[in-house]
Amino acid sequence: xxxxxxxxxxxxxxxxxxxxxxxxxxxxxxxxxxxxxxxxxxxxxxxxxxxxxxxxxxxxxxxxxxxxxxxxxxxxxxxxxxxxxxxxxxxxxxxxxxxxxxxxxxxxxxxxxxxxxxxxxxxxxxxxxxxxxxx
Amino acid sequence: xxxxxxxxxxxxxxxxxxxxxxxxxxxxxxxxxxxxxxxxxxxxxxxxxxxxxxxxxxxxxxxxxxxxxxxxxxxxxxxxxxxxxxxxxxxxxxxxxxxxxxxxxxxxxxxxxxxxxxxxxxxxxxxxxxxxxxxxxxxxxxxxxxxxxxxxxxxxxxxxxxxxxxxxxxxxxxxxxxxxxxxxxxxxxxxxxxxxxxxxxxxxxxxxxxxxxxxxxxxxxxxxxxxxxxxxxxxxxxxxxxxxxxxxxxxxxxxxxxxxxxxxx
Numbered sequence: 535x536x537x538x539x540x541x542x543x544x545x546x547x548x549x550x551x552x553x554x555x556x557x558x559x560x561x562x563x564x565x566x567x568x569x570x571x572x573x574x575x576x577x578x579x580x581x582x583x584x585x586x587x588x589x590x591x592x593x594x595x596x597x598x599x600x601x602x603x604x605x606x607x608x609x610x611x612x613x614x615x616x617x618x619x620x621x622x623x624x625x626x627x628x629x630x631x632x633x634x635x636x637x638x639x640x641x642x643x644x645x646x647x648x649x650x651x652x653x654x655x656x657x658x659x660x661x662x663x664x665x666x667x668x669x
Numbered sequence: 670x671x672x673x674x675x676x677x678x679x680x681x682x683x684x685x686x687x688x689x690x691x692x693x694x695x696x697x698x699x700x701x702x703x704x705x706x707x708x709x710x711x712x713x714x715x716x717x718x719x720x721x722x723x724x725x726x727x728x729x730x731x732x733x734x735x736x737x738x739x740x741x742x743x744x745x746x747x748x749x750x751x752x753x754x755x756x757x758x759x760x761x762x763x764x765x766x767x768x769x770x771x772x773x774x775x776x777x778x779x780x781x782x783x784x785x786x787x788x789x790x791x792x793x794x795x796x797x798x799x800x801x802x803x804x805x806x807x808x809x810x811x812x813x814x815x816x817x818x819x820x821x822x823x824x825x826x827x828x829x830x831x832x833x834x835x836x837x838x839x840x841x842x843x844x845x846x847x848x849x850x851x852x853x854x855x856x857x858x859x860x861x862x863x864x865x866x867x868x869x870x871x872x873x874x875x876x877x878x879x880x881x882x883x884x885x886x887x888x889x890x891x892x893x894x895x896x897x898x899x900x901x902x903x904x905x906x907x908x909x910x911x912x913x914x915x916x917x918x919x920x921x922x923x924x925x926x927x928x929x930x931x932x933x934x
Contacts, residue, residue: 540679548675574675600699600798602691603745608684617745620683622692622798634681640745645699662680 539611541660547575550589555661558653562629564590573629594651594663596625603640623649623665637666686830687752689921691744694833697799702848704746708832709737710854711867712750712874715829717860719871721899726754727875751832753873760882762889767933778892781912782817782929784810788922803925804841804916811914811927819843822929823910824866824891824901826884828917829873838916839867842927861899862906869899881917885928888913892932 542552554561564571567584571592578585601621607613619635621643635643636652649665656662678685698704716732719725732750740749770777786803812818819842829835836850844865845853859867870876870887877883890896891910902909910932917926 539682542677542680545676548677600692600696602683602688602695603742604682604688605742605745608688609679609682612682615682617742618682620681620688620692632678632681632683645696664681 537611539656540609541656541658542662547577551575552660554589554591555653555663556659558661560592560594560625560651560663561589562592562627563587571627571629573631590627592625592627592629594625595668596623596631596649596665598622598635598643598645598647598649598665599624599630600645601635601643603643619643621649621665631663634664635666636664643667685921687744687747690831690833691747693798693837693922694746694831697833697837698746700799700847702851703833703836705738705748705751707836707851707854708751709734710851711829711832711835711859712737714854714857714860714863715868715872716875718866718869718899719875721861721897721905722870722876723897725871725876726756727871732875747831747833750874753830753878754875756877758877758879760879760886762882762886770933775895776893777933778889779931779933780928781931782811782813782815782927784808784812784814784927785925786810787924800837800847800922801841802837802922803918804838804927805843807916807925807927808842808914811929815912815929815931817912817929822865822912822914823908824869824888824913826869826888826891826913826915827867827872828881828884829868830878830918832874834918834922835867835872837922838918838925842914842916866901866905866907866910869896869901869905881926884915884917888915888928888930892930 562571562573563575565579565584566586568582570581599622603617603619605617619640621635623631648668650668651663652666654662654664713732713734719727737750784807786806827835827838857863858865873883891901901907913930915928
């Protein structure tokens with residue numbers, strides 16, 4: 535295995551999302567019929583089955599729904615990050631987004647903590663949305 | 670899946686199974702009274718069964734409560750002893766009609782109840798991450814088909830990819846309410862000599878991992894009376910088992926099967 539961290543594998547569903555990230559903008563699909571904001575992206579609304587949607591910007595604020603602290607690397611590229619935190623963020627817009635929690639002591643993390651997005655720019659041209667506690 | 674997937678979770682260093690179940694277990698810790706204190710009873714209890722099982726990977730290795738807390742974290746809140754084993758091996762079961770089984774050399778075991786309930790493939794907003802899992806309705810279906818209640822169950826063989834899986838499955842079947850597991854498990858409830866033996870081979874945590882066949886084969890062997898030192902009954906100071914409840918689940922607490930087996934008597 536190589537030591538490079540995996541990059542997003544863009545497809546027709548996720549391309550718009552990662553293009554937004556490149557400009558430090560979180561965007562999610564919003565159903566034009568029922569207004570549901572959804573993640574992950576899909577061609578059809580899971581609630582009303584409408585095919586009509588547009589990409590709407592999100593504020594990048596939310597709270598921690600749950601989290602897990604990795605103490606063992608399952609890929610060599612993450613070894614130097616240990617311990618690192620994977621969290622599900624409940625965004626203000628309603629979606630649950632899986633990401634990393636950075637910039638805080640993992641022993642102080644609690645479900646329900648308010649967080650905001652921060653950006654990790656990769657030299658390959660991607661920007662990865664991560665989250666940090668709101669001070 | 671516990672969290673709807675794009676395939677890009679690996680970008681964040683998230684790997685399914687242990688990571689996914691850890692997210693679910695952490696949410697459960699937020700919603701009701703659970704955590705390592707509860708899970709230590711499951712890990713140590715199952716290890717006592719494994720210590721009676723010569724086929725168990727962990728047969729020769731005792732595990733105390735203190736020993737549980739001394740093992741390293743893998744993905745917190747899970748320690749090494751919260752995770753199932755990784756092993757090679759195989760298990761098989763022969764399924765046939767009760768009529769044909771009468772002529773076989775070994776005593777047959779009857780399937781008397783089945784239930785299955787699978788949560789939506791994408792729990793989009795994951796609000797049910799801490800349960801109830803599919804175990805709730807699958808268990809109700811299986812008990813109904815078997816024409817029994819939980820009171821009639823003598824032992825359980827529960828799919829135990831992680832200690833927490835055992836807790837949430839027993840909880841969703843109705844053995845105790847949310848967060849009451851820690852008290853229910855006190856005093857060796859699930860151990861040899863306990864009033865509700867659980868995972869009597871050591872389970873996937875301490876015997877060996879054969880997916881859903883670890884619990885199922887153990888239930889069949891127990892009801893056939895082929896379990897030697899760990900045999901339910903006088904050998905282990907437990908009641909002789911007539912009815913054993915088995916579970917299996919897949920994904921991250923996403924699909925669930927329940928099967929009720931009965932001694933052919």
